[in-house]
Amino acid sequence: MAVKGTDIVKKLPDLGKKNCKECGFPTCFAFAMKLASGGATLDKCPHLSPEVTEELEDALSPAIKLVTVGTGDNALQVGNEEVVFRHDKTYVHPTGIGLLISDTEDSAKVDEKIKKISDLQFDVVGINLKADLLALKCDSGKKDTFLALVDKVCKSTGVPFMLICEDADILLAARDICADRRPLLYPVTKNNIDKIIPAIKEKPGPLGVKADSLEELIPLTTRLKEEKIDEVVIDPGSKDLMEAINDQTFIRRAAIKQGFRPLGYPTIAFPGTLAKGELKEILVASALVIKFAAVLILTDFDEFGLRPLLMQRLNIYTDPRMPLSVEEKLYAVGEPGETSPVLITTNWALTYFIVSAEIESSKVSSWLLVKEAEGLGVLTAWAAGKFNGDSIAPFLKRSGVEDKTKTRKLVIPGKVARIKGELEDALPGWEIIVGPREATEITGFLPGYAAKLKN
């Protein structure tokens, strides 16, 4: 629930009538409006009492707290979400995907998992996809065993991590050997909160608070807030996926729609406790990527499971306000040169993404002409008269492709094979090649075609 500038102004000096300009704004009102939109910070006004500062800080803070785990470039940030539905605006901080390592796993397995978290990375149209953190769990109940694992992970990787241990003494001892890495400590419960609070005040860092239900979380987060600890992620202890969907939805709605602060935190869930089996665990995780989980810890994953999960996260967290069409122009896919293939398609964003991804994965650098066609797919664009000889020829001339390459062969989508003749008439000197009907066939087509071009 975003606070309004008109409400803020009443809290400013002399009910917002002081207008001394020291904040750099002409009036208190102008300053209030800027505060509300996030364009200014409270410290610019020197005339605020500590009470008012605190009250306004609280009112201005996001509905869901931003939490940072880890440090530096690798740090994971979650929270700060502003909407329930992605179409209401956009989701902002993609779900953090974590890999669990238990201190009862043998060292070969531990090594394998540490390697996985850095090795399993995927490139999708220029975007790098990878998992975000490791979750180190004390199942042995032995302090030395757990600390040895924490120490090993600390030394061998820079990825953020979380520490999981039911015994608060062991948990804090582990934290003490890596506090500078800002690990997420979990679980903070009603049983250990008294022990945790002083330790966190001494060395601040993110906490994972766990209770058996959403209602039982409330006194815990409230207590932490009173102690000025609010870098918190919450776990409502859901028992199965349907309960998790319920809990996650209520937390999101309470935070966003009711402005209910005690639940205004990012959430964490463990799909492996909700479903057994490697495929099922991934599927449950994918349901929770949609249903608002901010951090998901998986018991294990391999390439075949992580790739689709990260792809789904990318899809769901893509800004839906992005236009459905891309700019009409000549695109270089890879590093094309004078003898590279030249292809053409329409400017529907999906068409463009799919075609360029396929060209990329064929590993043949190419020139891709993207023709304005009101954001339509190839066949529809042709039917609408936006993708034919008369309209493609002038675009090709304008695009400058003739200066970039000596190739005078243009590959058209197989679905519009019928425009070959009219296009050759409209483009003297160019030969028109009918390419694959489906984008997915490009990877099979391009390498052979490119080899022929070179000869």
Next chain:
Amino acid sequence: MDFKAPVESFAGSVREVSIGSGAKTVKIGGENRLAYSPFDEGSTPNPPRLALEVWDMAPEDWPESTTAPFADVLSDPVKWAQKCVDYGADMVCLRLVSTDPSTKNAPAEAAAQTAKQVAQAIKVPLIVCGSGDEKKDAEVLPKVAEACSGESLLIGPAVKENFEPIAKACQEHGHSIIAQSPLDINLMKELSIKLSKVFPADRIVIDPLSSALGYGMEYSFTIMERTKQTGVAFKDAMTQMPIIADLAAESWKTKEAKSDEKQGILWEGITAVSLLLAGANLAVLRHPDSLKLVSDTLR
């Protein structure tokens, strides 16, 4: 500050569509709340249904992982459909691929007979889809409607260019229709409006197109989510139809699904889970394992 559970209630509801006749009738839609929200007010009388697809000719470009479960029946649509039922499909979706003018261009009559045989052989309702060629479908689908009179099929896709003859035949022979529009909520409403002038609105299922994971899935997701919200929360009558997510072909066309069986199952499974959570009432899948996985996860 006291916590009050943010339970929501809605004024609109999705129309209920019946598919299949007699004992094999299955209903979809009918809910007056959003997908997977049993905690809100209202009811969800019919759970989402899962169908498996069958082709009327042996597919040539399917990855091995998807042909293997049907290896012995791929050239017999009737047996193939029966096998889908054995695998636990709530419905079967027969795709009349052979009628595509750019491939076999099989005649409408033959395809209609295949549809009839399949419909009569299985104990679950049948969805029949044309090849997607608008002109040919306008010929084929009315023949299917006629040959399968009384079977209460779900027939499609009807698009803005060809819905009239298809609607007329489906109206006459008691079938429901899939109204398909390309990834745009306004085009979808436009078609619903036109179609419902000549066809009963409670026999329309909408197909806003299902793109696969990584290939535009988010567009389908958001259109489905918005469609449901518009219908249920804002009571827009032209979006209050059940949604079909026909995602099998799109999912298995991707290089990611083709390259590895487990990854393929998850590719199809995650696409299905996403679109069902968005509000799809019926999903069409290809691999029996993804059917089982999705069913186990979301029910």
